Amino acid sequence: MYEFLTNLIGNEVLAWIIIAALPLFVVILPYALVAIWLERKVSAHMQDRLGPMITGWHGWLQSFADVLKLLQKEDLVPAEADKKLFNIAPALVFTASYAAFAVIPFSSAFIGSGAEIGIFFILAISSFAVAGILMGGWASNNKYSLIGAMRSVAQIISYEIPTALIVLSMVMITGTLSLEKISAMQTGYFWNWYIFGGPEWGLTKFLLIPFMFVGFLILYMSTLAEVNRTPFDIPEAESELVGGYHTEYSGMKFAMFFLAEYANMFAVSAIVSIIFFGGYQSPVGYLGDLFGASWLIPFEQLFWFVAKGLFFVFVQMWLRWTLPRLRVDQLMNLCWKYLIPYSIANLIIIGIISLI
Amino acid sequence: MSGLKQYFKDSWEGIWTVLVGMKITFKHLFVPNVTIQYPSVRVPMPERVRNRLYVNMDDCIGCDQCSRACPVSCISIDTVKSLPSEDLGVTSNGKKKALWVTKFDIDFAKCCYCQLCVFPCPTNCIYMTDVYEFSEYERGKLLYNFSTLTPEQAAEKKANLEKFNAEKEAQKAAAAAEAAAKQKIEKPQDKTE
Numbered sequence: 001m002y003e004f005l006t007n008l009i010g011n012e013v014l015a016w017i018i019i020a021a022l023p024l025f026v027v028i029l030p031y032a033l034v035a036i037w038l039e040r041k042v043s044a045h046m047q048d049r050l051g052p053m054i055t056g057w058h059g060w061l062q063s064f065a066d067v068l069k070l071l072q073k074e075d076l077v078p079a080e081a082d083k084k085l086f087n088i089a090p091a092l093v094f095t096a097s098y099a100a101f102a103v104i105p106f107s108s109a110f111i112g113s114g115a116e117i118g119i120f121f122i123l124a125i126s127s128f129a130v131a132g133i134l135m136g137g138w139a140s141n142n143k144y145s146l147i148g149a150m151r152s153v154a155q156i157i158s159y160e161i162p163t164a165l166i167v168l169s170m171v172m173i174t175g176t177l178s179l180e181k182i183s184a185m186q187t188g189y190f191w192n193w194y195i196f197g198g199p200e201w202g203l204t205k206f207l208l209i210p211f212m213f214v215g216f217l218i219l220y221m222s223t224l225a226e227v228n229r230t231p232f233d234i235p236e237a238e239s240e241l242v243g244g245y246h247t248e249y250s251g252m253k254f255a256m257f258f259l260a261e262y263a264n265m266f267a268v269s270a271i272v273s274i275i276f277f278g279g280y281q282s283p284v285g286y287l288g289d290l291f292g293a294s295w296l297i298p299f300e301q302l303f304w305f306v307a308k309g310l311f312f313v314f315v316q317m318w319l320r321w322t323l324p325r326l327r328v329d330q331l332m333n334l335c336w337k338y339l340i341p342y343s344i345a346n347l348i349i350i351g352i353i354s355l356i
Numbered sequence: 357m358s359g360l361k362q363y364f365k366d367s368w369e370g371i372w373t374v375l376v377g378m379k380i381t382f383k384h385l386f387v388p389n390v391t392i393q394y395p396s397v398r399v400p401m402p403e404r405v406r407n408r409l410y411v412n413m414d415d416c417i418g419c420d421q422c423s424r425a426c427p428v429s430c431i432s433i434d435t436v437k438s439l440p441s442e443d444l445g446v447t448s449n450g451k452k453k454a455l456w457v458t459k460f461d462i463d464f465a466k467c468c469y470c471q472l473c474v475f476p477c478p479t480n481c482i483y484m485t486d487v488y489e490f491s492e493y494e495r496g497k498l499l500y501n502f503s504t505l506t507p508e509q510a511a512e513k514k515a516n517l518e519k520f521n522a523e524k525e526a527q528k529a530a531a532a533a534e535a536a537a538k539q540k541i542e543k544p545q546d547k548t549e
Contacts, residue, residue, distance in 0.1 A: 046381045050391040217371065322377040338367055 020102075022110075028101065032262040033063040035310075039317050046321040073251035078141060081248065085139035090249065090256035092132030097263040099125045104270050105180045107280045107301035118179035119167055122271060123160065126226060129260070130156050133235070133245050136257070140248035148244030151328065152228060152235030158335045159225040159232075165343035166219040169350045170275050173198060173208075179271075183279030190283035195276040207353045211346055216276045218343050220312075223268035225335070227261065230320035237325055269312030273305070280305040401486040406469045408487045409462055411502040415447040415481035418455035422473035422482050430466035431473060434459035436513045439520050447479045458510035460502040465495050 037052070037060055044051030052059030077083055103118035105111040115121060130153050137149020173194070174182050186193050195212050197205035225232035236244030246257045273279060280301035287296060326334065392399060401407075418435035435455040438444050444453035474483055492498055505513065 042385075045385050045389065048384060048387050048389045048391075050389050050393070053393060318378060318381060319374075322381045323374065338370075342367070 027106070028098065028259070028263050028266075031266055032259050033067070035262045035265065035313060036063045036066070036258075038314070039320075042314065042317045043321050046318075067255070070251055070255045075253065076248075076250045078248050080141045082139040082141065085135050086248075087253075089132050089136030089139060090246075090253045090260075092135060093129050094256045094260040094263070096125055096129035096132060097260040097267060099128075100267040101263070103179055104267065105183050105274070105280060106305050107298040108184070109298035110302065111180055115178065117177045119171070119182075119271070119275075120177050122179075122267070123164060123167065126264070126267075127156065127160060129264070136249070137245040140245075142248050144241045144243070145245050145247045148235045148237075148241045148247070152245060155228070155232060155235060155331060156226050158332060159222040159339075162218050162222040162335065162339040162343040163226065165340070165347050166215045166222070167275070169215060169343075169347040170194065172347075172351060173354055179274050179279070183274055183281060186278035186281050188281070189285065190278065193276065193278040193281070193283075204353055204356055207356070208350065211350050211353070212276065214342060215346050215350070216272070218339050218346070219275065220272055220315075222335070222339055223272065224316060224319070225331070227264040227268055229261075229265065229316055231323040231326050232331060233320075233325055234328055234331060265313050265316055266309050269309045269316070270305070272312055273308035277308055279308075401488075405486050406471050406484045408464065408485050408490055409467065409473070409482060410485045411460060411462070412481040412483075413457065413460065413502055413504045415449075415479040416457055416460065416502075417447060417451055417453050417479060418457040418460075419478060421476040421478070425472045425476045427470060427472060428466045428468055430463045432459065432461045432463075433457065434510075436510070436517050438513075439516060447481070449479055451479055456505065456510070456513045457503055458505055458513060461499055462502065463499050464490070465498040 040062065041051045041058070052062040055061040055065050077086055100122045102113045103111070103115050103121050133152045133156075134149045137145040137147075137152075140146070170182075171177055174185060176182060182194075185199055188199065190196070192199040195209075195216055197208040197212060228235050234240075236246070238244075241247070246254055249257060270279075282300060282304050286300050287293075418433060420433050420435070423429075423431040423433050434457075436458050438454055438456055444456070446452050469484075471484055490498075503510070
C-alpha cells in the first residue's frame with residue numbers, strides 16, 4: 001500500500017500522510033455513522049419500537065443530521081474548568097482509539113503499519129485512553145465527571161489483565177505479536193481459525209478447541225469492559241452519574257468522545273476476529289481464486305473483515321440491550337474472581353497442550 | 357471441593373443465563389413493533405370523544421343557552437334583533453330564526469371540554485368534533501370566532517335596529533303626541549279644571 005502510493009505520488013511524506021488519514025476517512029467516520037444508526041435501530045427493534053424513521057429510508061440519514069447538529073452547537077467550557085486539560089482530553093481519547101487502527105490489517109493489501117509488535121501496541125495504546133478519560137473527568141470540575149472517570153480508570157486497568165493474559169496465550173501458540181502474521185496463518189477455510197484450534201492438524205488442534213472457546217469468551221468480555229459498554233458501562237451510567245466523564249462536554253468535543261467509543265467498539269471487535277476468527281480470511285475460499293482474478297482477493301478480504309467486525313459490534317449492541325448494568329462491586333468481582341483465574345488457568349493449560 | 361464445584365456452577369450459570377436473555381432479545385428483533393408513526397398514522401378516535409367544539413351557525417338561533425351552561429364562561433354571544441322586513445330563514449329542525457348573532461366567540465384556552473354546552477342547545481348546532489391538533493404559539497389565536505357576520509355587517513345590523521327602534525320610538529312619540537293633542541282638543545275643559 002505504502003509502496004504503491006509512493007510510486008503514484010512520488011513523495012514519501014505525502015504518501016505517509018494519506019496512509020495515516022485513510023483509516024479515519026475511509027473506515028472510522030463512515031463506520032461510526034452507520035454504527036450509531038445501527039445501534040439505535042437494533043435497540044428500537046429489540047424493544048418492539050421503530051427507532052428513527054423520518055430522515056431517509058428507515059432513518060439512515062439520522063447520524064448525518066446529528067453530526068450537522070453537533071457541528072452547529074455552542075462549544076461550552078465550564079467557568080471553573082481547567083481549560084487546557086478540558087480541551088486536550090477529547091482529542092487524547094480519540095487519538096488513542098484512532099492509533100489502534102494503525103496496526104489492524106483490513107486486508108492483506110491494506111494495513112497502516114505491519115509492525116511486528118501489533119497486538120502489544122494496541123494493548124499499550126488503549127491504556128493511553130485512560131489518561132484522556134481521567135483528564136476529562138478531572139478538568140470538568142464536576143463530581144459526576146470525576147466519579148465516572150475514576151470508575152472508568154479502575155475498570156479499564158482491571159480488565160486489561162485478563163485481556164493481556166488471553167492475548168499472551170494466543171501469542172504462545174502463534175509465536176508472533178504481529179496481527180498481520182496471525183491473520184495470514186489462519187488462511188484457508190474456517191476450520192483453520194484459532195477458535196477451532198488453529199491451522200495445524202493433529203491431536204493438539206482438538207485438545208485446544210474448548211480452551212479456545214473459553215479464551216474467546218474471556219477476551220470478548222474483558223474487551224467489552226475496556227470500551228465501557230453495557231453491562232460494564234458504570235463509567236457512563238446515566239441513571240447514577242448524569243453522563244459520566246463527558247457530562248460537561250458539548251458539541252464536537254462530546255462528538256469526539258462518542259466517535260472514540262464507537263471506534264473502540266470496532267477496534268476490539270477487530271482484535272477478537274483477528275485472533276480467533278481468522279481476521280480478513282474468508283471462511284469458504286475466494287471468488288478471486290475461482291475466476292483467476294487475483295486483484296479481487298484483497299477486496300473480498302476487506303469485505304470479510306468488515307463483516308466479522310460488524311458482527312461482533314452487533315453482538316455488543318445485542319448484549320447492551322439484553323443485560324442490565326453491573327454494580328461496581330459485581331464488576332470487580334467478575335474481573336478478579338472469575339476472569340483472571342480462568343485466564344491464568346487457560347494460559348497454563350494452553351501452554352501444556354502446545355508442549356505436547 | 358464443594359466450593360470449587362459451586363464456583364464452576366456459578367460461572368456456567370452466568371454464561372447460560374446471559375445466553376437465555378440474548379435469545380429473548382433476539383426473538384424480539386422480529387416481533388412486529390407497536391409504534392404508531394403519529395403524524396402520518398393516527399389512531400382512530402372513539403365515537404363519543406370530546407375535543408374541539410364546532411358551531412353550525414346556519415342552525416344557531418342565538419338563544420344564549422350554551423353560554424349560560426358553560427362552567428368556565430368560555431362562550432360569549434351577542435345578538436341583535438332582526439327587523440320585521442328581514443327574513444333569517446328557519447333552522448334545520450324548523451325553528452324560526454329571529455336574531456342576528458353578531459358575536460359567537462369560544463375561547464379554547466378556557467374551554468374544559470365538558471360538553472355541558474352541547475345538551476341545552478335546542479337546535480343541536482353546537483357539538484364536539486374529533487379534532488384535537490389545534491395548539492397555537494399565541495393564546496389569542498385560541499379565540500375562535502364562529503359568527504358568520506363580519507364586524508362591519510354586525511355594526512350595520514345594530515345601526516339598522518337602532519334606526520328602526522328610533523323610528524318606532526319617533527312614531528310612538530308622534531302617535532302619543534297626536535293622541536294627547538286629540539285629547540286636548542276633545543277635553544279642553546278637563547285641563548282647565
